[in-house]
Amino acid sequence: MSAYIKDLVTKAKKSSFALARLSTLEKNRALKVMARDIIKNKDYILKENLKDLKIAYKNKLKQSFIDRLKLTDKRIKEMSKSLSAVAKLVDPVGKVISATTRPNGIRIKRVRVPIGVVLIVYEARPNVTSDCVGLLFKTSNVGILRGGSGALYSNKAIARVLNRALKRSGISFPAFFVVERTQRNLIDELLKQDTYIDLVIPRGGESLIRKVAKSSAIPVIKHYKGVCHIFVDKEADIKKALNISINAKTQRPSVCNAVETILVHQDIARKFLPLLKKEFDKRGVEIRGDKKTFAVIPGINQAKEADWAIEYLDLIVSIKIVKDITEAITHINTYGSFHTDSIITKSRKNIEKFLKEVDSACCFSNISTRFSDGFQFGLGAEIGISTDKLHARGPMGLEELTTYKWVATGNGQIRK
Amino acid sequence: MSAYIKDLVTKAKKSSFALARLSTLEKNRALKVMARDIIKNKDYILKENLKDLKIAYKNKLKQSFIDRLKLTDKRIKEMSKSLSAVAKLVDPVGKVISATTRPNGIRIKRVRVPIGVVLIVYEARPNVTSDCVGLLFKTSNVGILRGGSGALYSNKAIARVLNRALKRSGISFPAFFVVERTQRNLIDELLKQDTYIDLVIPRGGESLIRKVAKSSAIPVIKHYKGVCHIFVDKEADIKKALNISINAKTQRPSVCNAVETILVHQDIARKFLPLLKKEFDKRGVEIRGDKKTFAVIPGINQAKEADWAIEYLDLIVSIKIVKDITEAITHINTYGSFHTDSIITKSRKNIEKFLKEVDSACCFSNISTRFSDGFQFGLGAEIGISTDKLHARGPMGLEELTTYKWVATGNGQIRK
Numbered sequence: 001m002s003a004y005i006k007d008l009v010t011k012a013k014k015s016s017f018a019l020a021r022l023s024t025l026e027k028n029r030a031l032k033v034m035a036r037d038i039i040k041n042k043d044y045i046l047k048e049n050l051k052d053l054k055i056a057y058k059n060k061l062k063q064s065f066i067d068r069l070k071l072t073d074k075r076i077k078e079m080s081k082s083l084s085a086v087a088k089l090v091d092p093v094g095k096v097i098s099a100t101t102r103p104n105g106i107r108i109k110r111v112r113v114p115i116g117v118v119l120i121v122y123e124a125r126p127n128v129t130s131d132c133v134g135l136l137f138k139t140s141n142v143g144i145l146r147g148g149s150g151a152l153y154s155n156k157a158i159a160r161v162l163n164r165a166l167k168r169s170g171i172s173f174p175a176f177f178v179v180e181r182t183q184r185n186l187i188d189e190l191l192k193q194d195t196y197i198d199l200v201i202p203r204g205g206e207s208l209i210r211k212v213a214k215s216s217a218i219p220v221i222k223h224y225k226g227v228c229h230i231f232v233d234k235e236a237d238i239k240k241a242l243n244i245s246i247n248a249k250t251q252r253p254s255v256c257n258a259v260e261t262i263l264v265h266q267d268i269a270r271k272f273l274p275l276l277k278k279e280f281d282k283r284g285v286e287i288r289g290d291k292k293t294f295a296v297i298p299g300i301n302q303a304k305e306a307d308w309a310i311e312y313l314d315l316i317v318s319i320k321i322v323k324d325i326t327e328a329i330t331h332i333n334t335y336g337s338f339h340t341d342s343i344i345t346k347s348r349k350n351i352e353k354f355l356k357e358v359d360s361a362c363c364f365s366n367i368s369t370r371f372s373d374g375f376q377f378g379l380g381a382e383i384g385i386s387t388d389k390l391h392a393r394g395p396m397g398l399e400e401l402t403t404y405k406w407v408a409t410g411n412g413q414i415r416k
Numbered sequence: 417m418s419a420y421i422k423d424l425v426t427k428a429k430k431s432s433f434a435l436a437r438l439s440t441l442e443k444n445r446a447l448k449v450m451a452r453d454i455i456k457n458k459d460y461i462l463k464e465n466l467k468d469l470k471i472a473y474k475n476k477l478k479q480s481f482i483d484r485l486k487l488t489d490k491r492i493k494e495m496s497k498s499l500s501a502v503a504k505l506v507d508p509v510g511k512v513i514s515a516t517t518r519p520n521g522i523r524i525k526r527v528r529v530p531i532g533v534v535l536i537v538y539e540a541r542p543n544v545t546s547d548c549v550g551l552l553f554k555t556s557n558v559g560i561l562r563g564g565s566g567a568l569y570s571n572k573a574i575a576r577v578l579n580r581a582l583k584r585s586g587i588s589f590p591a592f593f594v595v596e597r598t599q600r601n602l603i604d605e606l607l608k609q610d611t612y613i614d615l616v617i618p619r620g621g622e623s624l625i626r627k628v629a630k631s632s633a634i635p636v637i638k639h640y641k642g643v644c645h646i647f648v649d650k651e652a653d654i655k656k657a658l659n660i661s662i663n664a665k666t667q668r669p670s671v672c673n674a675v676e677t678i679l680v681h682q683d684i685a686r687k688f689l690p691l692l693k694k695e696f697d698k699r700g701v702e703i704r705g706d707k708k709t710f711a712v713i714p715g716i717n718q719a720k721e722a723d724w725a726i727e728y729l730d731l732i733v734s735i736k737i738v739k740d741i742t743e744a745i746t747h748i749n750t751y752g753s754f755h756t757d758s759i760i761t762k763s764r765k766n767i768e769k770f771l772k773e774v775d776s777a778c779c780f781s782n783i784s785t786r787f788s789d790g791f792q793f794g795l796g797a798e799i800g801i802s803t804d805k806l807h808a809r810g811p812m813g814l815e816e817l818t819t820y821k822w823v824a825t826g827n828g829q830i831r832k
């Protein structure tokens with residue numbers, strides 16, 4: 001272990017004990033100062049961001065990279081707003097999940113506590129830095145933030161502003177750490193520190209997440225792709241099915257809760273598909289269909305086997321005609337990514353079957369897949385959407401950034 | 417992937433969907449038949465167990481190995497009783513954890529669901545086979561059971577009996593799988609199947625658990641050692657402190673919730689330690705103390721640095737005098753294994769501080785560490801005691817063998 005890493009993780013662990021002792025009031029006060037200071041120091045942050053942007057331009061990086069990297073007045077306002085919003089959310093730490101008194105008089109509670117030290121690995125998106133600091137600080141977790149090296153000037157500037165805000169709020173220890181070195185093997189080293197780091201959350205593309213998951217000795221919560229489905233059942237309300245399909249595909253095609261595959265019951269296909277094609281054509285959506293779909297709406301592209309498992313993140317949709325709800329569910333459980341799937345139907349029986357048997361984090365009926373989101377769910381915040389089954393599933397809010405401990409109090413009881 | 421593994425994990429995944437459709441009633445009925453059949457087939461199981469025992473004798477395996485391997489009338493009765501007991505427990509599957517209606521009319525629930533396919537890796541202890549089948553079946557999880565190869569005849573016999581019981585109960589698919597091949601690299605291959613297996617729980621010694629955790633691509637819940645502490649504060653009730661220390665060390669020294677280190681406040685050491693030494697001497701407990709302890713109760717062995725992190729699992733205890741509660745908490749958070757720790761004191765302030773700041777799964781006041789146990793906590797069952805922080809912490813009962821999904825129902829809502 002390099003001296004740099006050793007120093008970093010030791011300090012982080014130490015801070016985690018100090019952070020766990022802060023009251024909700026102290027944390028909220030500091031979050032409000034952070035929110036104010038981000039705005040106050042806007043010019044400094046933008047100036048540092050410009051250094052990152054210059055390097056990106058020089059290296060001729062893609063426009064999508066620049067878009068994510070670039071801070072603007074608006075984005076800085078949003079960063080500040082997020083911090084204020086988190087200050088207003090209920091603090092999950094200390095919440096009693098359950099309590100019971102045993103026959104021997106021992107009182108047992110399950111209490112929410114911070115996880116400890118959380119490593120976030122993410123791309124060159126400086127706003128993620130302050131968002132994560134806010135969410136982790138509110139839940140009394142020490143963040144180790146390892147953003148893309150292309151955003152290092154920005155991240156260091158944001159960290160400096162937030163750290164000064166913390167100090168001015170009377171917090172005398174470092175409550176988060178931005179990894180300031182950019183060697184590639186640094187991440188591999190960090191991922192071995194399971195004595196000091198309790199959780200890793202990689203945020204970004206699938207390949208980044210797979211890489212982290214593969215080499216980590218620390219538990220990882222993964223946010224893989226969203227191959228989301230809509231199943232238009234034979235008893236669907238055609239108008240709702242159309243609205244929902246259009247919304248789920250076109251409202252924001254680049255995100256993980258956009259729909260990628262529409263499954264259509266064979267008994268409704270001739271009625272529904274021509275209308276859908278018309279709407280999709282209007283909006284420039286490319287359709288890739290199976291043979292049966294092609295027979296109903298000719299002129300579309302043919303879907304290959306690989307299409308059923310692709311997250312297009314684009315104005316492309318695959319469509320398949322199925323003979324019944326069972327085939328739809330089997331398709332979803334075979335090709336899906338266990339993210340979000342929605343059935344459109346008036347049949348209560350089929351709604352129940354679909355919601356029970358689809359093995360995804362979010363199972364919907366008669367709504368757009370786009371609702372799979374921490375804010376839409378009323379969590380007030382979101383650090384990601386877990387496609388894992390353990391600890392946290394689907395949209396992760398503040399509560400999912402905590403764990404629990406068992407607290408048992410007695411009066412001298414011994415085991416018989 | 418070998419054909420054997422491929423076939424096994426594919427079948428297991430398929431079964432998991434079928435198992436998730438069973439009702440609580442169907443599961444309980446089958447569990448009762450399993451409980452009866454274990455007793456009915458006692459002679460067959462004992463006969464097969466004898467084959468394993470003969471091999472163990474021939475290979476001159478240790479007495480502790482034989483003790484774990486050997487089935488008796490009593491043990492078979494206990495296996496049957498566990499299955500009956502699990503049938504009577506409340507089924508966590510389908511339980512609504514939370515429910516809310518959003519301003520747009522969408523109704524959102526979090527519902528408990530099975531995890532899916534769970535791999536249990538354990539030592540040559542045939543009773544674990546039926547215990548795990550019971551717990552996993554009740555929670556609608558498909559178990560892949562990989563017990564020590566020294567118990568293969570026994571495990572196969574138990575599996576045969578339980579499978580026939582399932583069939584007689586009308587369950588037409590395999591609800592669990594016993595790995596019947598014993599090649600060592602089989603485990604490594606299994607641990608790569610993260611598409612098919614959702615969770616691994618290794619049960620056994622620390623080295624087995626570390627090995628599994630290191631090579632697994634699947635999330636692992638670890639049950640590492642228990643380096644449990646008692647802190648005798650200066651305001652402790654001496655009699656209770658004595659009773660609890662004796663109970664925690666000697667009632668069953670070989671288990672993970674036995675105490676290994678006793679920390680004593682310096683202001684109570686001269687009063688408490690001589691009494692404790694007398695009691696421990698009577699019971700043959702070896703004391704290893706730091707220098708200050710040695711000064712108070714001479715004639716004991718001196719503790720080395722390594723002693724503070726050892727799980728003795730034996731009639732040995734380490735003792736250290738600390739200057740205050742803060743030093744005690746720091747010691748526990750530095751050398752402990754985050755399993756179970758108890759403070760003995762009349763000070764409410766110190767109880768609160770200890771319960772909040774000790775970073776362990778189970779934080780106790782004025783009771784024996786031996787209470788850290790699923791049955792003692794009223795969970796009705798226990799598949800292990802997690803020393804991990806994610807998903808499950810401390811004693812794991814049925815609920816900890818489930819995850820949740822988000823279920824959202826609406827009436828045509830689309831995202832604005």
